[in-house]
Amino acid sequence: MRPGREGLGGTARRSRVPIRAATMTGVRNRAARPADVPDMVEVYSASRRDMQARLGVSTPPPSRAALRLAYGHVLSTGMFRVAEAQGRIVAIAGAVLRDSLWFLSAFWTRPDVQRQNIGMPLLREVWDAGVRAGASTFFTWASPDLTALAAYMKLGMLPGYGIFLFEGAPDQLPPVPAGYEAAPPRAT
C-alpha cells in the first residue's frame, strides 16, 4: 500500500483503472472448430503482443505454425471454446484434461475488448467442462497480466511459484537425440 497524497499516514488511493471497462453485448460462446484455429492464433498473437508491450516482457513468440499445431492438439484432445462478436472471434479459452489434471492451455481476449466480461464467462465454461469430466486439480502457467491473475484467483487457482526465464546464447549443448531437430525460436 502506498501512502496517500498527504504523505505517510494518509489513506491509500483507489486505483484509477476500472476493473471492468464495460460489458460487451452480442457475444456468443461456442465450442471451437478446427477451421477456427488460424483465427484463434491471431487472437493469441494480438493479445500476447499487447500484454508484452504493456508489461515490458520481451520473450519471442512461438511461430504461428507451432501454435496452430499446439492449438489443434488442445482442440482434438481437450476442451477449447471461443467467444464471437460481430462475426469475429474475440476471445479463446482452452484446457487439456489428463486423468484428473486440468491444465489451462490458452486464455486470451483481443486487446480492444478486454475487461468487458468476455473472458471470464468463457473461462468458467471451460472450467465447468473440466469439472463435469472429472477434473480435481486445476492449474496453469500464468502471464503477469493483472486481469488474468485476478481471473485465476477468483476460480481458486492461487500462485504456486514464480517462473524465471533466462536469456543467452547456449554453448556446450549435448548432441540432439536421434529423431529430434533443434532450432532457435522463430519470430512470426
Ligand SMILES: CC(C)(COP(=O)(O)OP(=O)(O)OC[C@H]1O[C@@H](n2cnc3c(N)ncnc32)[C@H](O)[C@@H]1OP(=O)(O)O)[C@@H](O)C(=O)NCCC(=O)NCCS
Ligand atoms: C486475461 C484475459 C483473457 C481476461 O479476459 P477479459 O475478457 O479481459 O476478462 P473479463 O472482462 O471477463 O474479466 C476477468 C475477471 O477479472 C476481474 N478483474 C480484472 N482486473 C481486476 C483487478 N485489477 N482486480 C480484481 N479483479 C479484476 C474482472 O472483474 C473479471 O471477474 P468477474 O467476471 O468475476 O467480475 C484478458 O484480459 C487478456 O487477454 N489479457 C492479456 C493476455 C494474458 O495475459 N492472458 C493470460 C495468459 S496466461
